[in-house]
Amino acid sequence: MSNASDTHVVVVGGGGTGAAILYDLVQRGFKATLFERGELTCGSTGRHHGLLHSGARYVVKDREVGRECMDEVRILTRIAPEAIEANRGIFVAFDEEELAFRETFEQACAEADIPAQWLTSEQVLAMEPRLNPGLLGGVMVPDGTLDAYRLPMHFFAGARKLGAVIRNFTRVESLVFEGRRIAGVTVHDLRTGADETVKCDLVINATGGWAGRLAAMADIELPITPAPGTMLAHQGRLVNNIIERLRPASDGDILVPQRGLSIIGSTQWQTDDPDDCTVPDADVEFLTKAAIEMVPDFKETAYHKAWAAVRPLAGASSTEEEGRELSRDFDVRDHAKLDNVEGMLSLTGGKATTLRAMGEKTVDVVCDLFDVDTPCRTASEPLPNYRHFFRQGVLV
Ligand SMILES: Cc1cc2nc3c(=O)[nH]c(=O)nc-3n(C[C@H](O)[C@H](O)[C@H](O)COP(=O)(O)OP(=O)(O)OC[C@H]3O[C@@H](n4cnc5c(N)ncnc54)[C@H](O)[C@@H]3O)c2cc1C
Structure with a gap:
């Protein structure tokens, strides 16, 4: 040795x-x-974004990644509590197609040991009154905001x-x-x-x-595939929990409250030059629209910043x-x-x-x-x- x-x-x-x-x-x-x-x-x-992933976002496609995220949430909350806000994530169904995804989603969460609780539309709106009132319910999972x-x-x-x-x-x-x-x-x-x-x-x-x-x-x-994505922040904390759409992971489907800001993300493209992360104008328009769909008040809040980061995809x-x-x-x-x-x-x-x-x-x-x-x-x-x-x- x-x-x-x-x-x-x-x-x-x-x-x-x-x-x-x-x-x-x-x-x-x-x-x-x-x-x-x-x-x-x-x-x-x-x-x-600062989303501490419970794994629910990935679990339907990949149980092991879901399970690993959940294990890490449990560990990080114990070893670095000051970097984590103890809020939650709600995967919200805004239409019938998203509602139909509920069963697949809950089953995958159960198989990966990710606690998931169904909330009626009234319960979701009681927690998050600024969400689009037409929502049909949501699944609460142990996502969190991380610094x-x-x-x-x-x-x-x-x-x-x-x-x-x-x-x-x-x-x-x-x-x-x-x-x-x-x-x-x-x-x-x-x-x-x-x-x-x-x-x-x-x-x-x-x-x-x-x-x-x-x-x-x-x-x-x-x-390795360097894959940048855009995020957009508006001033004001419009939700207190992380809001995601109850559907397979896609663009413009994550809203993260980060201190006094609301961050909507993201998009994804590919680049040969990871230093070139210029935000495409179309992303700002797309993300603003996606945020307003989930939280109509997003259109009343002041623009703060748009920026991009690079995913180091394996x-x-x-x-x-x-x-x-x-x-x-x-x-x-x-x-x-x-x-x-x-x-x-x-x-x-x-x-x-x-x-x-x-x-x-x-x-x-x-x-x-x-x-x-x-x-x-x-x-x-x-x-x-x-x-x-x-x-x-x-x-x-
Ligand atoms: C749009 C988007 C949103 C995301 N949101 C989340 C999220 O909410 N939650 C989550 O868990 N993950 C999220 N991620 C993923 C997460 O950002 C990355 O997986 C993670 O930050 C990668 O960390 P890293 O240390 O591997 O890389 P980096 O943080 O990029 O660190 C690599 C470092 O290497 C340095 N470097 C490069 N070349 C050299 C050199 N020659 N000499 C010295 N230094 C060098 C760079 O300057 C850089 O600081 C997101 C990613 C994207 C793109």
């Missing part, structure tokens, strides 16, 4: 996935350094406390090879302009929608239709086994809700590689508050 403290792991990408991996690594005794080219969480992590920034910062706070090195505004420019083995990274510090080589025993590619680019530095073609796809069929599950890819390149793992897929599970599965693979026998503890130990990240910064 190896000594984890002699093993240096470099994590590339300072989103939620990188944060959870970094924390799990140092908690199991590895030496770890994370590089993020911008501010922490500046990628998709800091820009999604897209605070949740990963809890993990960063924990990682830093345990000795992880976190270097933001530092871009990984290339991979350093010793034969077919990756033995380090070269980085460029965007604040000082300095270039540096950092040696390590393993690189973890947690760059989300950019993961294909890092893999390409090792001549690896990663099966799997290759050449058309948008194919992209929509890709699973929302995640994959930890060991390039030694798959591409004959040692020294790097890549993450594809997943969602903010499953960041901790992604960390656990990745570090399980790291432990196997280095013959380390330390079990994961992230599911049971409460995280330090996100504020500690900054307090540690002040004290250092």
